[in-house]
Amino acid sequence: MAENVAPESGSEAAESARFGWVDRSLLGLCLGSLAVTVAAGLVQVSFGSYSMSVAQAWRSVVDPAVLLDYRWVLNFLLGEGLMRTVTGFQGELPELATPTLIVWTIRLPRVFVAGLVGANLAVSGAIFQAVTRNELASPFVLGVSSGAGLLILLTLVVFPMLAAALPIIAALGGMAAFVLVYVIAWKGGTSPVRLVLAGVIVGTVFQSLQTGLFFFADSIGVVQSAIAWTTGSLTGVDWEQVRTALPWSVVAVGLSLVGARQLNVLLLGERTASSLGMNVERMRFALSAVGVLAAAASIAVAGIVGFVGLIVPHVVRNVVGSDYRRLVVGCVFAGPALLVAADVGARLAIPVLTGGSGQLPVGIVTGLVGGPYFLYLMRKQEQLGEI
Amino acid sequence: MSQSDTTPTEPHHPDEHTDCDESPDAQSALAAPAIGTDAAAGADAAEGTPFEAEDLVVGYPTSNGPVVDGESLVAAPGEVTALVGPNGSGKSTLLKAMADQLAPEAGAVRIDGSEVADMDAKDLARRLGLLSQENVAPDSITVRKLVEHGRYPHRGFFDGLTEEDRAAVDRAIDLAGVDHLRDRDVGSLSGGQKQLVWIAMVLAQETDVLLLDEPTTFLDMHHQLEVMEIIETLRAESDKTVVVVLHDLQQAARLADRVVALQDGAVRSRGSPEAVVTEDLLADVFGIEADVVPTDRGPQITPLRPLHDDGGTDRHD
Numbered sequence: 001m002a003e004n005v006a007p008e009s010g011s012e013a014a015e016s017a018r019f020g021w022v023d024r025s026l027l028g029l030c031l032g033s034l035a036v037t038v039a040a041g042l043v044q045v046s047f048g049s050y051s052m053s054v055a056q057a058w059r060s061v062v063d064p065a066v067l068l069d070y071r072w073v074l075n076f077l078l079g080e081g082l083m084r085t086v087t088g089f090q091g092e093l094p095e096l097a098t099p100t101l102i103v104w105t106i107r108l109p110r111v112f113v114a115g116l117v118g119a120n121l122a123v124s125g126a127i128f129q130a131v132t133r134n135e136l137a138s139p140f141v142l143g144v145s146s147g148a149g150l151l152i153l154l155t156l157v158v159f160p161m162l163a164a165a166l167p168i169i170a171a172l173g174g175m176a177a178f179v180l181v182y183v184i185a186w187k188g189g190t191s192p193v194r195l196v197l198a199g200v201i202v203g204t205v206f207q208s209l210q211t212g213l214f215f216f217a218d219s220i221g222v223v224q225s226a227i228a229w230t231t232g233s234l235t236g237v238d239w240e241q242v243r244t245a246l247p248w249s250v251v252a253v254g255l256s257l258v259g260a261r262q263l264n265v266l267l268l269g270e271r272t273a274s275s276l277g278m279n280v281e282r283m284r285f286a287l288s289a290v291g292v293l294a295a296a297a298s299i300a301v302a303g304i305v306g307f308v309g310l311i312v313p314h315v316v317r318n319v320v321g322s323d324y325r326r327l328v329v330g331c332v333f334a335g336p337a338l339l340v341a342a343d344v345g346a347r348l349a350i351p352v353l354t355g356g357s358g359q360l361p362v363g364i365v366t367g368l369v370g371g372p373y374f375l376y377l378m379r380k381q382e383q384l385g386e387i
Numbered sequence: 388m389s390q391s392d393t394t395p396t397e398p399h400h401p402d403e404h405t406d407c408d409e410s411p412d413a414q415s416a417l418a419a420p421a422i423g424t425d426a427a428a429g430a431d432a433a434e435g436t437p438f439e440a441e442d443l444v445v446g447y448p449t450s451n452g453p454v455v456d457g458e459s460l461v462a463a464p465g466e467v468t469a470l471v472g473p474n475g476s477g478k479s480t481l482l483k484a485m486a487d488q489l490a491p492e493a494g495a496v497r498i499d500g501s502e503v504a505d506m507d508a509k510d511l512a513r514r515l516g517l518l519s520q521e522n523v524a525p526d527s528i529t530v531r532k533l534v535e536h537g538r539y540p541h542r543g544f545f546d547g548l549t550e551e552d553r554a555a556v557d558r559a560i561d562l563a564g565v566d567h568l569r570d571r572d573v574g575s576l577s578g579g580q581k582q583l584v585w586i587a588m589v590l591a592q593e594t595d596v597l598l599l600d601e602p603t604t605f606l607d608m609h610h611q612l613e614v615m616e617i618i619e620t621l622r623a624e625s626d627k628t629v630v631v632v633l634h635d636l637q638q639a640a641r642l643a644d645r646v647v648a649l650q651d652g653a654v655r656s657r658g659s660p661e662a663v664v665t666e667d668l669l670a671d672v673f674g675i676e677a678d679v680v681p682t683d684r685g686p687q688i689t690p691l692r693p694l695h696d697d698g699g700t701d702r703h704d
Contacts, residue, residue, distance in 0.1 A: 028568060041416035107445045188448075256543070258544075261539075264528075264536065265536055265539055267524070267525050267528075268522070268523065268524055268533075268536060269519075269522065269523045271522075272517045272519060272522060272523075274488060274508070275488060275512065275517040275519065276512050276536065276537070276539040276540055276592070277508045277509035277510075277511060277512025277513070277518070277539060278508065278509075278539065278542035279508050317527075319523075321527035321528070322526075322528060323528065323532065344624065366623075
């Protein structure tokens with residue numbers, strides 16, 4: 001159980017209030033998660049088709065030729081075109097050693113994307129768990145995954161010429177499904193139960209349509225690509241994906257931190273929130289929109305990765321308690337830890353276990369981890385469900 | 388603090404079986420003498436925020452016909468008004484409508500002259516606090532944090548807690564008598580302690596009008612008395628206008644300056660506890676035979692037996 005900060009009273013309370021909510025359990029969780037993320041990230045950069053020693057790989061990660069050269073850093077974060085506009089630099093970028101180039105352009109971006117996706121999904125799940133007041137809610141509870149999945153299949157099977165825009169189409173599909181869920185649930189207002197039911201309705205229909213579309217796929221390649229998208233995969237991600245996800249992630253995480261107190265009040269139930277003067281409908285929609293934005297950002301770069309948004313807020317809540325300020329911060333650290341670690345499994349499982357080559361979609365690994373975790377919870381906790 | 392201090396100087400004769408279309412003027416006339424009767428309790432007790440419902444028709448989408456049908460109610464400013472009535476008489480529904488939590492089909496609720504339906508939600512929450520019947524909070528929230536949520540309507544979207552907020556929270560915790568619990572997790576408290584904490588949260592809102600929906604139901608005797616003590620303190624030391632739904636008529640008789648008895652969504656009787664809590668009313672509205680003995684803590688009720696429909700007329704004294 002969370003150890004809470006000492007009673008604040010008098011004038012020193014004002015001083016400590018700003019960061020008084022950061023307690024030992026939260027700090028421990030963040031540092032632990034960070035350690036897992038870094039460790040898993042280092043494993044990720046150490047293996048690949050280009051053979052280099054582990055020491056060589058780790059040295060490349062901290063290669064000053066990249067870290068201390070703002071042009072390289074901006075080149076990765078903003079893209080070459082924008083970097084040249086911002087810096088006014090027109091010449092050739094200084095050459096990098098081959099290991100550094102491999103690590104920085106191929107292996108590291110995958111770790112960063114995994115981190116962003118993990119943070120987004122975890123925060124999004126935390127938001128939806130408050131909005132629906134159900135700790136079994138996930139980022140996809142309001143139809144986001146089925147909407148995204150349907151449009152992914154439609155694009156790949158029916159409109160292959162739009163494949164380049166797939167990330168955006170998938171994210172838009174998720175948002176459209178969310179709006180549809182809201183429209184269905186609305187009857188002079190919504191309620192958590194109505195929203196979840198509407199999510200099930202939209203999810204069921206879209207899922208069927210999506211499965212139906214598989215029959216129209218004309219090659220096994222299209223099917224595999226569709227499966228990779230709908231189970232979530234980080235194969236072949238690049239700095240491009242970092243650049244796609246980063247701004248939205250910053251916005252979504254920022255907004256959820258700002259909205260943490262509103263989420264806390266929502267946890268007291270609609271009636272109390274409303275008698276405290278909250279416009280519950282408006283707030284619930286706005287917070288859901290932030291959750292959908294975070295989910296959409298992750299769908300755009302990695303497809304539909306399941307379970308992360310369900311498990312991570314749950315684990316974090318068990319450690320730091322239900323205060324959303326702590327919970328959101330905890331999720332920002334723990335989400336990446338889970339996803340980066342799971343991606344190690346996704347990338348190395350086949351070579352290590354069978355000696356073959358190939359990668360699993362990371363969503364398969366998170367599902368394999370997530371199922372047993374819930375079995376454990378079910379056995380351990382009497383009540384599972386309400387926050 | 389005893390009942391006799393605050394008994395209105397001019398006792399009202401309750402017109403039982405009040406009609407639904409009773410004019411609002413009659414209501415204000417009824418309430419008017421209440422102002423000033425509390426003068427003995429404190430210098431500022433004559434103040435208070437007028438709070439009234441006029442011709443309120445309230446129903447639920449699922450119910451046939453309105454639950455409250457065209458009722459008017461004037462809460463005595465700065466005093467405690469108790470709503471009593473049997474199960475299903477519409478007292479909680481009326482309270483919810485008065486707190487703007489249910490949109491009435493007709494009629495209006497006014498606080499200090501302005502209609503609550505037109506007020507901004509936060510503005511209203513700064514003037515009117517409502518304690519609902521059942522409340523839920525995460526188990527791991529501390530008492531202090533929960534009470535701090537009572538400051539929600541006073542804080543902007545980005546504002547932290549100000550010195551004033553902290554002072555209000557401390558006052559509320561103090562008044563509700565939960566100082567010793569302030570760092571406990573809400574999940575570790577008993578039902579009675581939780582109720583006191585919820586009352587503290589509503590008190591932290593520091594509103595002029597306070598509506599309490601059955602605050603003593605399901606509590607053990609100790610915590611029932613704790614809750615009643617809080618309300619008595621409010622009556623004696625603040626000029627809050629309090630409307631409280633009570634299941635227990637005895638508590639209403641002891642606690643309230645005025646009592647309003649409802650039956651089937653209509654007001655059957657209103658006035659001072661002595662005038663409302665009578666053997667006739669208990670028979671007509673609550674369907675019980677009871678002895679009522681006036682005491683200096685309000686009328687003392689001894690329930691004897693339930694009256695059945697045919698027994699209502701041949702009761703004896």
